[in-house]
Amino acid sequence: MKLTYLVSALGLLSTAALAQNTAPLTEAQMLQYTSKANKTIIGARADANLSLSQEFATMSSTGSAVITRTITHPDASYIKLHFKNVNLANGGKLVVRSKDGSERYEYTEANMRAATVNAKLGDDGVSSFSAMSISADTAVVEYTPGTASNSTLMSAQTIAPAVIDFYDHGIENTPMLETMNASTDVGIESTCGVNERRDVQCWAGSNPTEFERSRPVARLLMNGSGLCTGWRVGPDNRMFTNEHCVGSASELANTEVWFNYQHTSCNGSNLETVVKVTGKDFLSSDYTLDYTLFTINEFNKAQPFGYFGLDVRDATQGERIYIPQHGAGNPKELAIESDQNSNGLCQADVVTANGRGTGTDMGYYCDTIGGSSGSPVLAAASNKVIALHHFGGCTNQGVKISKIWPEVSSHFNGIPDGDNNSDPMPTADFTSSCTELACTFDGSASSSPNGSISQYEWSYGDNGTGFGATASHTYAAAGNYSVSLTVTDNSGATATVTKQVPVYGPGGEDQLQKGVARTDLSAARGEMTYFYFDVPAGATNITFDISGGSGDADLYVRKGEQPTTSTYDCRPYRWGNTENCTRNDGAGRYWVGIRAYNAYSGLSLVADYQ
Numbered sequence: 001m002k003l004t005y006l007v008s009a010l011g012l013l014s015t016a017a018l019a020q021n022t023a024p025l026t027e028a029q030m031l032q033y034t035s036k037a038n039k040t041i042i043g044a045r046a047d048a049n050l051s052l053s054q055e056f057a058t059m060s061s062t063g064s065a066v067i068t069r070t071i072t073h074p075d076a077s078y079i080k081l082h083f084k085n086v087n088l089a090n091g092g093k094l095v096v097r098s099k100d101g102s103e104r105y106e107y108t109e110a111n112m113r114a115a116t117v118n119a120k121l122g123d124d125g126v127s128s129f130s131a132m133s134i135s136a137d138t139a140v141v142e143y144t145p146g147t148a149s150n151s152t153l154m155s156a157q158t159i160a161p162a163v164i165d166f167y168d169h170g171i172e173n174t175p176m177l178e179t180m181n182a183s184t185d186v187g188i189e190s191t192c193g194v195n196e197r198r199d200v201q202c203w204a205g206s207n208p209t210e211f212e213r214s215r216p217v218a219r220l221l222m223n224g225s226g227l228c229t230g231w232r233v234g235p236d237n238r239m240f241t242n243e244h245c246v247g248s249a250s251e252l253a254n255t256e257v258w259f260n261y262q263h264t265s266c267n268g269s270n271l272e273t274v275v276k277v278t279g280k281d282f283l284s285s286d287y288t289l290d291y292t293l294f295t296i297n298e299f300n301k302a303q304p305f306g307y308f309g310l311d312v313r314d315a316t317q318g319e320r321i322y323i324p325q326h327g328a329g330n331p332k333e334l335a336i337e338s339d340q341n342s343n344g345l346c347q348a349d350v351v352t353a354n355g356r357g358t359g360t361d362m363g364y365y366c367d368t369i370g371g372s373s374g375s376p377v378l379a380a381a382s383n384k385v386i387a388l389h390h391f392g393g394c395t396n397q398g399v400k401i402s403k404i405w406p407e408v409s410s411h412f413n414g415i416p417d418g419d420n421n422s423d424p425m426p427t428a429d430f431t432s433s434c435t436e437l438a439c440t441f442d443g444s445a446s447s448s449p450n451g452s453i454s455q456y457e458w459s460y461g462d463n464g465t466g467f468g469a470t471a472s473h474t475y476a477a478a479g480n481y482s483v484s485l486t487v488t489d490n491s492g493a494t495a496t497v498t499k500q501v502p503v504y505g506p507g508g509e510d511q512l513q514k515g516v517a518r519t520d521l522s523a524a525r526g527e528m529t530y531f532y533f534d535v536p537a538g539a540t541n542i543t544f545d546i547s548g549g550s551g552d553a554d555l556y557v558r559k560g561e562q563p564t565t566s567t568y569d570c571r572p573y574r575w576g577n578t579e580n581c582t583r584n585d586g587a588g589r590y591w592v593g594i595r596a597y598n599a600y601s602g603l604s605l606v607a608d609y610q
Contacts, residue, residue, distance in 0.1 A: 039245060040370035042172040042329040043225030046073065048081075052143045053161035055578050056548045058517045058604045067143040068548045069164065070099075070520055070602030077170030077329070080133035080224045080256075081141065082118075086162045088126065092146025094162075096131040096139055099520055101480075101500025105132045109146070113297040116278055118223065119250040130168075132276050133221060133256060139167075140520065168224030172329030190392035192365040193339040200324065200332040202266035210336055213383050213420065214262075214324035215306045217332060217376065220245060221256040227371040229326045230257060232307040233385070234416030237299040238283070241374035242390050243290045252279035257296050259305045260427070262332035264447055271331060272427045272447075273497050275301050284408050288357040290390045291404050293411060304425035304495070308376055309418035311384035312405045315348035315362050320380035322346055323389060327369035340365035340394075349395050360403050362387050363395030383420050426453060426489040428497040437475045437503060441483065444469050448489035455488040461501070475503050478513040512592065512607040521594065522601035523553070529594045530562055531605065537587040539609040544570075544581040544592055549602025555579040556593035563593045577603055 050069050057065040073079055086094060088109040097104040105114040107129075115129040123129050143162060191197070204211045216232040220241060228245035232238065239257070246252050259275040281295040296302060315321070323335045323346065338346045350363030368375065368389060377387035377398040387398030405415070426448035432441050443456045458466040460473045461481030475481065484498040504511060512518065512533040523529055535542055546555050556563035557570040570581035577600060583590065594605065 039222060039226035039228065040328075040373070041225050042170060042227045042371070043078075043080075043168045043221075044171050045166055045168050045224065047166050048164045049166075050164040051161050052083075052086075052141070052145075052163065058545060058547055058606045065144070066517075067141075067145070068517070068519060068604050069141045069143075070138060070549055071141070071164065071167060072138040072601060073167070073169040074137055076137040077172055078133040078135045078168075078221075079137065079139040079170075080130055080168040080221075081139055081164050082121075082128075082130045082166050082168075082224075084128040084163050084165055085160045086127050086129075086143075087146045089146035091144075093144045094131075095142040096134060097142070097500075098134050098136045099138050099140055101482075102497075103134055103136070104500075107131070114276075114278060116224075116256060117253045119253065125253075130224060130254070132278070133168075133170075133224075135271075135274060137169075138520075170329070172227075190394045190396055191367045191369060192394040192396070195367055196337045196339065197325070197327060197333045197335045197367045197369065199263055199267050200334045201263050201268065203334050203336060204266075207334075207336060209383060209420075210322050210324075210334060210378075210380075213308075213322075213378060213418070214332055214334055216308050216418075217324045217326070218302075218305075219258040219261045219326040219329075219332075220374065221258065222246060222251060223254050227326070227329050229372055229374040229389075231324075231374075231376045231385075232302060232305065233293075233310065234307055234412055235419070236412075237280075237295040238307075238411065238416075239294050239296060240376070240385075240388060241292050241294070242388065243285050243287055243292050244390070245374050246279070246282075246292045246294065247285060247287075249282035252282045252292075252294055255279040257302075259302055261326065264427070264429070264445065270429075270445065273429060273495075275305075277301055283411050286404075286407055289360060289399050289404050289407065290356055291388055291399060291408075293408050306419045307416070308378075309382070309384040309416050309420075310401050310405060311379045311382045311386040312402050312415055313386070314400060314402055315351050315379065315386055317348060317351050319348050320345050321348055321364060321366060321377055321386065322380060323366050323368065323372070323375050323377050325368060325372040325375035325389070327372040327375075329371055335367045338365045338367070353395070353397055355390065355397055355399060360399055361390075361397040362400055363397050365395055368392050368396045384418055425493050426487050426495045428485050428487045428495040430483075430485045430497065430499070432483065432499070432501045434501065434503050437478070438472065439475065439501065439503060440470065440472045441466075441485070442470050443485050443487065446485070446487045446495075448487075448491075448493070452490055453487045454490045457486045457488075459484040459486075478503050478511075479516060512605070515606065515608045517604050517606040519548075519604045520601075521549075521553075521603040521605060523594070523596040523599065525596050525599045527596045528565075531592045531594075531607075533590045533592065533607040535587050535590060535609055539587065540584055541610040542583045542585070542590065543608050544583075544590075544605070545579070545607075546594060546603055546605050547578045548604045549577055549600055551577065551596065551600025551603075552598040553577045553579075553600040553603050554595045554597050555581060556595065557581040557583065558591050558593075559583070559585050559588055560591075562591045565595065568593070 230241035346366035355361035430443040572579040
């Protein structure tokens, strides 16, 4: 038998001891089985120490000053920023988003539900916390500090400026993951024989029931770098995972829960719209049975993905099972088949086995891997959860629900049934393309697990609306618009997605619009990038500002023609990326040149006048 190991949840286990021996465990056996429990690690931490002080402020399209910083980590699968000294009192606001605006989280004094808190760092969840991760290699921060009681802007003289002191970044698709985990004393979660875990979408046609029953499964991100699987149970706000994944209320406060983290097609490259929430209440947990029952914030966001029922009984020898999971940090996968069984399907191979306790587990050859900890093991006969997967070794093992249920029954109104027959929700997604003020939108990437999309409804962010899988719209003015697509499938279920769409106007991307910041600019050393700004008659106090990001950018301004390094009307000569030019040369076209004295990135440029 060939065993393939990645990262695990528990210490090295004897297959014979785990799968076959149900005699009472000795203390030595217990230590062998459980003393090396470790979470799968899919992230690493990097220092940032980026100040969110007023020198990085630019004017937004609404006329307010916004401090903007950008962090990029090449090849990162996600970025999770940690903040300290944040001031959200009296109208303060912090936004963390992706570059394209498709993922966006807003933090205010009244709403910190998307924040996670690390008690070991002294986080208070108000001035110091981690933002929800951004599933990209770049995160953009937009910060408006709160004001003092006299409504004057707090400055460094009254309060230390906010700081991004560090960030966690995803490494599951890099060689660093294997190196890190090889150097740690971890156990095993096993692929038994040939790996038969497959992308969940690959089962949608051949096994629609198992595919549908994967909906309530979520990926957990703990402490910015740990990986496990969790799942909704019953119609109320209840979720299960392993105790070795989330073992305390403080760990739960530092946990993200990702629903719908799966591809849109079999082994595809595009993801469904992922819904992220945070852990809330720590309800019940047990070391021996290796379970934790908890709740989440913003429960309404998770409700469309359904819930599991529980099968409170011992499995019978050879009965068919299947396991939806988020092993190795992958988008959702399903294990249905097993080359270790004569019928080629996953089944209950050992109905009673020792785990962290005597006779607590069942065993199976159904494939798992590091990160699968906390996955539901479903009985195919009922499509309900019969065990809670928690470690591997071929056979792999799950704690019997019949053992867990008596410990948690007080948190439920009877044994929960699943919503197996409910209608799964569709997923909305779209792309956009703009030429000057005219934009086209394509929603054909939207999908429905149980049929086709019957209606596409667009809201263009300027009070305009439209219908159809593809649509076009012409804006009256340049700007950044929040465009929403609502799709309805053939059973009447709906889903909505909103994205920020930049519209540049007749001048294209080179033309600056009054008071509208151009963000995320970058260039290699020695490059000169040009923009122009048309100023009407009567305008005064014409300003050009660059700020934010990293590196060293130089600002050049010239009326009528493009500036050069030797011919210009204004050149501030300052180190770093914060430079300003103010002109009063009347109406006309002003050219702006930004030269990379050293390579720069994350730069913002804004032009304005009175």
